[in-house]
Amino acid sequence: xxxxxxxxxxxxxxxxxxxxxxxxxxxxxxxxxxxxxxxxxxxxxxxxxxxxxxxxxxxxxxxxxxxxxxxxxxxxxxxxxxxxxxxxxxxxxxxxxxxxxxxxxxxxxx
Amino acid sequence: xxxxxxxxxxxxxxxxxxxxxxxxxxxxxxxxxxxxxxxxxxxxxxxxxxxxxxxxxxxxxxxxxxxxxxxxxxxxxxxxxxxxxxxxxxxxxxxxxxxxxxxxxxxxxxxxxx
Numbered sequence: 001x002x003x004x005x006x007x008x009x010x011x012x013x014x015x016x017x018x019x020x021x022x023x024x025x026x027x028x029x030x031x032x033x034x035x036x037x038x039x040x041x042x043x044x045x046x047x048x049x050x051x052x053x054x055x056x057x058x059x060x061x062x063x064x065x066x067x068x069x070x071x072x073x074x075x076x077x078x079x080x081x082x083x084x085x086x087x088x089x090x091x092x093x094x095x096x097x098x099x100x101x102x103x104x105x106x107x108x109x110x
Numbered sequence: 111x112x113x114x115x116x117x118x119x120x121x122x123x124x125x126x127x128x129x130x131x132x133x134x135x136x137x138x139x140x141x142x143x144x145x146x147x148x149x150x151x152x153x154x155x156x157x158x159x160x161x162x163x164x165x166x167x168x169x170x171x172x173x174x175x176x177x178x179x180x181x182x183x184x185x186x187x188x189x190x191x192x193x194x195x196x197x198x199x200x201x202x203x204x205x206x207x208x209x210x211x212x213x214x215x216x217x218x219x220x221x222x223x224x
Contacts, residue, residue: 032210043200043215044153051210087151093210097143097166100153 002027002094006101013080014109021075021104023090032093033073035064038103039086047088048075080108113137114216116201122222123191130187131219133201141165142184143202143213144176153200159184160206191223 003026013019025033031052036044050057050064050073057064063076073092077084085108091098114135123129135142143166144156158166159178173189184201198218204211 034212038151043217045215046212049212089153096141096160097155097158098213099155103151103153105151 002099004090004092004099004101006090006104008104009102010105010107012107012109015080015082017080019075019077019080019084019106019108021088021090021106023073023075023092023101025071025073025092025099027092027094027099028071030092030094033064033066034091034098035075036089036091036100037086038089044089077106080106082108082110084108114201114203114214116199116216116219118219119217120220120222122224124224125191125193127191128187128189129191129221130185131199131201131221133184133186133216135182135201135203135214135216137203137205137214139203139205139214140181141204141206141211142178142181143204144184144186145200145202145215147198147200147218149197157184157186188221191221193223196221196223 005024034049037047038044048062050066061078066073087103087105090101116133141160143158147153156170157176162178175187178184198220200218201216202213204213
């Protein structure tokens, strides 16, 4: 059935290092892949998204890559800062809904 | 000028009770959603409404009944609450129900069933 796998579940990096979170989706019809950031006790908020006709998208320190053939997409955060610490969710569109990954808790150590 | 608002923010109740959570969006969006986030942070869609019509109904117990009086409001009523219903419930909205529309989430309602 519809499924989005996300790895790792937790990730600790030193401030200034890069962080990479990977997701795999199952439905080949998915064509939109958003990433959400959820800070402790807050709502999820969109940070970047990518559509299936694009292989890579960048917004300042955040980038997302998509490999449609392998059904993989990844979030890259460079020059991490303590305020990047949060739970990150990937998602894939399926029909009229999004299937979310299981989340990655990112800790940026000062 | 909150985009998506929910009430209440916290809800503590006993097993067997019936409770409601309300959601309103002032973004002019056509589609609204309810999500459940459990203690492990899994975000799972429950329902979606487009212009007051139900378009997504995931495998959710019949005790959960959404109602959309107009396209700016989507309420969630839960009958006979169980311990396993304890979670954070998020309302969200998007411009359209098709793929590629950003979803805006409300602040969440933390439901605790004792």
